[in-house]
Structures are given as structure tokens and as C-alpha cells.
Amino acid sequence: MHYxxxxxxxxxxxxxxxxxxxxxxRPIGWISAMxxxxxLNLAPYSFFxxxxxxxxAFSSSGRKDAxxxxxxxxxxxxxxxxxxxRDGMNDSSAPLPRGESEFAFAKLGTAPSHKxxxxxxxxxxxxxECRWLQTVPLxxxxxxxxxxxxxxxxxxxxxxxERFVVDGMVDTAAMHPIMRGGYFDYFHATAETRFTMRRxxxxxxxxxx
Numbered sequence: 685m686h687y688x689x690x691x692x693x694x695x696x697x698x699x700x701x702x703x704x705x706x707x708x709x710r711p712i713g714w715i716s717a718m719x720x721x722x723x724l725n726l727a728p729y730s731f732f733x734x735x736x737x738x739x740x741a742f743s744s745s746g747r748k749d750a751x752x753x754x755x756x757x758x759x760x761x762x763x764x765x766x767x768x769x770r771d772g773m774n775d776s777s778a779p780l781p782r783g784e785s786e787f788a789f790a791k792l793g794t795a796p797s798h799k800x801x802x803x804x805x806x807x808x809x810x811x812x813e814c815r816w817l818q819t820v821p822l823x824x825x826x827x828x829x830x831x832x833x834x835x836x837x838x839x840x841x842x843x844x845x846e847r848f849v850v851d852g853m854v855d856t857a858a859m860h861p862i863m864r865g866g867y868f869d870y871f872h873a874t875a876e877t878r879f880t881m882r883r884x885x886x887x888x889x890x891x892x893x
């Protein structure tokens with residue numbers, strides 16, 4: 685079949701856009717940010733990824749608090765969403781009034797960051813401390829007003845629980861990260877699902893940078 689987004693929704697052949705089920709599993713950016721008044725926001729974003737060695741980005745549908753707080757405060761933190769924290773991560777997506785803390789609502793502790801004001805999720809085994817670089821409006825083909833915004837930050841410090849550092853490398857599988865699928869689906873990374881492949885000769889290898 686072919687799902688044509690130019691057709692009316694009821695003529696596309698599926699009840700839901702399959703993009704999120706195909707571009708999956710996706711890492712979850714669990715974003716904490718603080719506004720100028722010191723109020724906290726915490727929210728999970730599944731349109732999130734590393735976009736360079738020291739940069740990450742998340743996409744906000746509408747000008748939501750994580751984005752506006754990051755812009756106002758100039759900083760944000762991405763805590764790793766894990767299997768043990770899955771319920772708290774889900775609860776932190778609740779549409780609370782602006783300025784009401786999702787940390788408190790989801791009963792999640794905070795831990796101080798090293799270089800930025802917003803705290804990380806205390807129970808998370810890893811977090812990326814970021815300084816806000818820019819927000820890019822994602823203007824669609826028809827030139828209409830942007831409804832989605834790409835928030836880009838530069839990573840200035842990284843927290844990793846030492847229990848998950850083995851021989852100088854982070855054991856991602858041991859942290860049991862969860863990732864987003866389509867609809868209401870998530871994926872759970874474990875050592876059993878991990879595999880290793882070396883690149884072809886000349887294609888570059890891990891250098892430790």
C-alpha cells in the first residue's frame with residue numbers, strides 16, 4: 685500500500701499516520717528546563733536525537749513549556765529514560781498548568797547538575813547538560829506558519845552513574861533504556877538485544893573521542 689499524505693485523511697488507507705511506527709525505536713529526550721523565575725518543567729520528547737558529537741535536538745509540537753523554558757533559561761538537561769523509570773517518564777507527560785512541576789506530579793527526585801541550572805532526574809543513570817543554541821521553526825512546504833520547532837542544544841557536561849562504566853566505556857544496555865515506537869508502543873534495550881559489527885576497512889573506526 686501507499687500512504688499518501690496529500691490525500692484527505694479518510695482516503696489514505698490507514699486510520700493513523702505510520703511514520704512514528706516506522707521511524708522507530710526512537711530515543712527519548714527527557715527534557716528538564718527552568719524558566720527565569722526558577723520554575724521547573726520536565727517532559728519526554730520522542731522526536732529527539734544527537735545531531736553532532738556535542739549537540740542534541742528535540743522537536744516540540746507547538747511552543748510547549750520545555751522549549752520556552754529552555755529558551756528563557758538558556759539551558760536544559762536530557763535525562764535517560766529507563767525501564768525502572770518508565771512510569772515516572774509517562775506521568776511527566778501530563779498536560780499540567782505552566783509552572784507546575786512535573787517532577788512533583790510524577791514523584792521524581794531532582795539531582796543538581798554540574799554546569800547548568802536545571803536539575804536532572806535523580807534516578808536516571810545518565811544525563812546530558814545542555815546550553816540552548818537556537819530554536820528552528822519547521823516551516824512546511826506550503827509556507828504556512830510553523831507548528832513544530834526544533835530546539836538545538838550544545839552538551840557542556842555529561843553525568844553517568846559509575847556503575848555503568850566498564851573499562852572506560854558506558855554500558856548502554858546495562859542501563860536498560862527505553863525507546864519510543866508508534867501508537868502506545870515502547871521498546872526496551874537489554875544486553876540480549878545488543879549486537880556488535882565492525883565497519884568495513886577504510887570506513888572509520890571508534891577512536892574514543
